[in-house]
Amino acid sequence: MMPALAVSRRTRSTPFTSRVEAMGVQAYTVYNHMLLPTAFQGIEEDYWHLCEHVQVWDVSCERQVEITGPDAQKLIQLMTPRDLSNARAGQCFYLPLCDEKGMLINDPIAIKHSDDHWWLSIADSDVKLWAKGIATGMQLDVKVCEPDVWPLAVQGPKAEELMARVFGEEVKDIRFFQYRHLNYRDTDMVVARSGWSKQGGFEIYVNDAELGCMLWDDLFSAGEDLQVAPGCPNLIERIESGLLSFGNDMDYSDTPLECGLDKYVSLSADINSLSIEALRNSTPRHQLVGLVCQGKHSFTATGVYMEELCVGEITSWAWSPKYGVTLAFARCNPAGMDEGVSLTVNSDSGAQPVVLSGLPFNFNDLGLTAHEAGQSESVTGKPV
Known part of the structure; x- marks a missing residue:
């Protein structure tokens, strides 16, 4: 219970x-x-x-973390390694927010009202406090609040x-x-x-x-x-859609380059970002990948194994009733991502082989056919 x-x-x-x-x-x-x-x-x-x-x-x-004032866009750009120089009012942007070491703080949707007015529609972490700290420390002309x-x-x-x-x-x-x-x-x-x-x-x-x-x-x-x-x-x-959850699939110990968020990091752009130099000089230590396990299983531990060696950690998983497989996201180190490597995970029915996949899952390439509602049993894993 x-x-x-x-x-x-x-x-x-x-x-x-x-x-x-x-x-x-x-x-x-x-x-x-x-x-x-x-x-x-x-x-x-x-x-x-x-x-x-x-x-x-x-x-x-x-x-919503609301940032208003003459330096609003400057503060937003400092907080993210994504180039926002061409951002227009009326647009929304998925933004990795990163600290001076390139580590993730949050991954909100940014909403631009004007150069002087932004909202950050945040995932689960206290972005307002971090934004206030940057604004105060750098003496930026902005107001940061939660409307x-x-x-x-x-x-x-x-x-x-x-x-x-x-x-x-x-x-x-x-x-x-x-x-x-x-x-x-x-x-x-x-x-x-x-x-x-x-x-x-x-x-x-x-x-x-x-x-x-x-x-x-x-x-x-x-x-x-x-x-x-x-x-x-x-x-x-x-999970079927490859949507990541901050705090589950990535956290303060990850860079966006380790979570498949490379396209949201403008490494070659000339931007004033707290994290951009650290990310330009970083080497990913692990990568977030997909795992596919045939059949219905409940994973009893988070380890991903290559023979006896633990090469990864499951972050979220769920039984997919549409495709009849158990899907997972996992952080894997380079040893676990070699082509053709044999990986296993622990489940309620013993060790199970899993297939490595990129994210989001390409079900056609994986040879999986969609089922209709009511054709498969259910079990689910880590909560949202």
């Missing part, structure tokens, strides 16, 4: 908590000091529904239709990783085509707590025939 989560003011609720609980949330985790739902009907049931219909997610835990903004995600293949019913046809013109200001009940809200799934969808940056339950109810009323349901970031879907 899993222990209960004690909820207090330190684990802050959200404008949508009453609706989330009324709809039968089964479990929470704590993310940025807030409650994040992790299951409703069950991880596999939620997974199939997400892949086939549309869900509304309370992701208020994706806190009252609570993201609500609408995800799944029917998300665009549902959003158009509530926000209008203009939603359909929003391109991936871009946003528009749309009106809801006489309130201007940022709506971006983004979200922590590969099923397609949007994130609504709700900026009025009193409208939270109204928006939730309107989405469910408008989407009844679309089989709209409550949901949350789904372990199975994120």
Whole structure:
């Protein structure tokens, strides 16, 4: 039996908590000091529904670190090794944030309102404190704060239709990783085509707590025939899609070059970044890779072995009901990544061979065929 989560003011609720609980949330985790739902009907049931219909997610835990002032873009650029010199208002950017040694601090989505106004929609770490420290130490002319903004995600293949019913046809013109200001009940809200799934969808940056339950109810009323349901970031879907979780698959001990985030590091750009020199001179010590294990297994330890030698560590795993295999992410050192090497992991049914894969998984190259819902049994691993 899993222990209960004690909820207090330190684990802050959200404008949508009453609706989330009324709809039968089964479990929470704590993310940025807030409650994040992790299951409703069950991880596999939620997974199939997400892949086939549309869900509304309370992701208020994706806190916004707001940076405003004449030096706002300078501070953002200092925090990331990605070149933002051509960034335009209306765009969203996936950013590795790195310290002076090139180590990851967070991997938010940055939202540019203007050169003097940015949001960082952060993963689970205290970016605001780090940003304040840099700004103070370098005497930058900025204000760093956490505004009252609570993201609500609408995800799944029917998300665009549902959003158009509530926000209008203009939603359909929003391109991936871009946003528009749309009106809801006489309130201007940022709506971006983004979200922590590969099923397609949007994130609504709700900026009025009193409208939270109204928006939730309107989405469910408008989407009844679309089989709209409550949901949350789904372990199975994120692993199948190759979506990384800061704190699970990468942390303060990793550089972005060790996590497959090379394309977000502008090594040759002339930028003023705290981490760029360290990353230019770094040699990756390990690499984040995918593992594929035939059949349904529950991994009982994190080690990845080449004969008796431990060459890696599993960071997240899940049974994939769509492909009938157990998938994992793992940190492996160079000895475990040689072509043709034989690797094993420990499971509830003993040592199991695994196939090394790049990320995201290419299921066609792996020779895996998708199954329909209900064709395979379920077991899942490390939580979101």
